[in-house]
Amino acid sequence: MNYKLNDWLIYPDRNLIVRGKVDVKVEPKTLEVLICLIQQYGSTVSKSFILEYVWKDTIVTEDSLSKSISRLRRIFEDMYYTEIG
Numbered sequence: 001m002n003y004k005l006n007d008w009l010i011y012p013d014r015n016l017i018v019r020g021k022v023d024v025k026v027e028p029k030t031l032e033v034l035i036c037l038i039q040q041y042g043s044t045v046s047k048s049f050i051l052e053y054v055w056k057d058t059i060v061t062e063d064s065l066s067k068s069i070s071r072l073r074r075i076f077e078d079m080y081y082t083e084i085g
Helices: 028-039 047-055 062-084
Strands: 003-005 008-011 016-019 022-025
Touching (some): 008 028, 022 062
């Protein structure tokens, strides 16, 4: 299933985020974090919920989630400024 988030198109099967003519490959777990947040739109999502959703049977620290969120922020910011720049 593909997703649309404002001007961004998300293609999970290709680990790709596209905005206009700009496309960025995204690490699978980072993309799963984004999908989790999109699917829970309108709800408050706890760290533990995201960790369970994305890393199910893997033991990870909150640092893994923090790094994924940081990557997503950087991707969306870079794509935004590339498009208007």
